[in-house]
Amino acid sequence: MAKAQRRTDSLSRELIIQTATEILDSDGENALTLRALTVRLKTGYGAIYHHVTDKSDLLAAATDDIITGVLSHTATDADPRETLRRLALGLFDAIDAHPWVGAELSRQPWRPALLDFYESIGRLLDALAVPEKARFDAAGTLVNYVLGVAVQNAANARHLTAQDADRAAFLNNAAAQWAQLDPSRYPFVHATVTQLREHDDREQFLAGIDIFLAGIAALR
Amino acid sequence: MAKAQRRTDSLSRELIIQTATEILDSDGENALTLRALTVRLKTGYGAIYHHVTDKSDLLAAATDDIITGVLSHTATDADPRETLRRLALGLFDAIDAHPWVGAELSRQPWRPALLDFYESIGRLLDALAVPEKARFDAAGTLVNYVLGVAVQNAANARHLTAQDADRAAFLNNAAAQWAQLDPSRYPFVHATVTQLREHDDREQFLAGIDIFLAGIAALR
DNA sequence: CGTCGCATTGGAGCGGCGATCCAATGGGGG
DNA sequence: CCCCCATTGGATCGCCGCTCCAATGCGACG
Known part of the structure; x- marks a missing residue:
């Protein structure tokens, strides 16, 4: 008492x-x-x-849970390219729903859960007839790309909660800043403002995956 | 007194x-x-x-200094692909020398300095005859890849200073752990142990750039 | 059916962090 | 020459992750 x-x-x-x-x-x-x-x-x-044991232990465990869930729920397709797209998109969607996973992966990129992801990619590259010597580099490249997108997502989410504007307002704001840049110094960025405002992160992510797949095909 | x-x-x-x-x-x-x-x-x-104003202001300014230095010291080549490789390698080398830059970029990926990088990539893609509609996705993909590598580097550097072993010992340790994985569950990772031990981060980074460049060429 | 050992619990307190606040200071403009 | 205000240094605050330890009650055991 x-x-x-x-x-x-x-x-x-x-x-x-x-x-x-x-x-x-x-x-x-x-x-x-x-x-x-x-x-x-x-x-x-x-x-x-x-x-x-730790706060980092806690974050790592929570992250592992999310990623393990993604990997176990990804269906396999007859076409390895399609399976790889699904796998990558599954990871993207999970990180989109839980942006803190992206930040945590940037701190601890070699968690066991990511090892499973890496393994899956390696097998799919094998199925895509990527030469053995190139497979290591290719798998690493894809993991790094996904990691970059994850980090980007986490950062965006941080800024969105900081100012409580929604995503559309945030993009419009960024686009407005880009539009004010000196067109002679930043012709590309300036010309890209419309696409920045209208783009879909998920589709752009997938476009990157497809660029990667096209590049892999060239290695065959 | x-x-x-x-x-x-x-x-x-x-x-x-x-x-x-x-x-x-x-x-x-x-x-x-x-x-x-x-x-x-x-x-x-x-x-x-x-x-x-802030600690984050301080980190951001230090990061901008490093990146601005890289961009201004990159020589232009007649071949846009070669220029793009040099640009990317310059960034890689800078982040390799100052790993904290990678960690900071993961927190604030849209600093003005990275905007210059983005602009440079956009122009080079233009020179590579990438269709205008695809340029936005292609540039974003490359930036995301470079960002992923930067984050990876920063994380590796953290682990290296935590245990004061050098890089070779660190890689041997990681390779030993990989080698102990169940070969039936992780055939790809298991088969890749040798390449993990012997690989060069810089070369692997460049291999990734070339994969994306090959994929982008397919967009033409 | 006790009883007792020990895994589990809750919280006071520690050192270190980023950040704020303000009195003291001394170099440069009038 | 003098005085004002940009600049300085450090006491202090609130919050963080983490440690430590006394209190507790569950379940193994006689």
């Missing part, structure tokens, strides 16, 4: 990771503090650290 | 940025604290904040 009551239902690593994911999804990356976790779980620091 | 003596030579934004760059280069990303800056500059917090 002297001290606060002790919870009867048991805490668990899974519950902590799940709660962390909820906080990250609803309030953004830097809303995940241990304080916020203790409040939400109605517990103390010690209980959390008994199940989790 | 009552308070400490006041410096006679004047502080400046440039000096602060330069000192920050020195700390970042010699001791890594998270060695840059305001405390470390005050010690190195023999000054106080107030003096620094009088010239710099």
Whole structure:
């Protein structure tokens, strides 16, 4: 009675990771503090650290969960190119839905979950008849491209929550800034303003995948 | 006499940025604290904040310096593909020498300096006769790839300074871990161990650039 | 059916961070 | 020559991740 009551239902690593994911999804990356976790779980620091070694351990586990989910839910197609597109798009959609995953991958790009992704890509490149010597470089290239997009997405999400404007307003604002650039110094950027305003991140991501696939085909 | 003596030579934004760059280069990303800056500059917090709005402002300025330097020192070649390779390699080398730039770009991917990079790529794609509609996607794809590599580099550098082993030992360690993976579950990764140990990041980066260039050529 | 060991819990407190605030200062313009 | 204000240095704040430890009650065991 002297001290606060002790919870009867048991805490668990899974519950902590799940709660962390909820906080990250609803309030953004830097809303995940241990304080916020203790409040939400109605517990103390010690209980959390008994199940989790680190904050980075926590983030890594949450990220692994998301990526593992993507990989296991990706259907295989007869055409390896189509399977690779689905795999990449699945990752894109997951990172689009959970932008903090992109930021975490930029900190820890070689998590076990990404190793599975890497393995999948390697096999698909094999099916696409990419020569063995080129496969290593090709797989690394694709992973790096996806990683770059992930980081980009995470950064965009950060700016969107900072100012609470929606995506359209954000793009219009960026486009307006681009339009004000000196056309003689930035002819390309200036000419691209319309496409910036109207483009779809997902489609552009897929366009990049297709450029990569076309480039791979040239290696055959 | 009552308070400490006041410096006679004047502080400046440039000096602060330069000192920050020195700390970042010699001791890594998270060695840059305001405390470390005050010690190195023999000054106080107030003096620094009088010239710099933020820590992020400081990092952004330091990053812009590095990237601007790269862009201005890249020679143009008659062949646009070669110029593009040089541009990309210049950026790679700069990020290799200053890995914290990669981490900073992952936080703020649309700094003015990167806009110049984007503009250069756009012009080169024009010179490569890439159709106007495809240029936007192609440029974005290349930027994303370079960004992904930058992030990867920054992460590798972090792990290298954490354990003070050199690069060869680090790669051998990673290769050993890969080699211990279940060959039936990870046939591709398992088969790639040798290339992981022997590969050159710079060459692999360039191989990726060439894959994308080949893919872009197919758009013509 | 006790009882007791120990895995689990909650929270006070530590050191370090970025950032703010303000009194002291001294070089340069009138 | 003097005084004003741009510039300086550091005390201080609030928040962070993390450590430490006393209290607790569940379940194994006699």
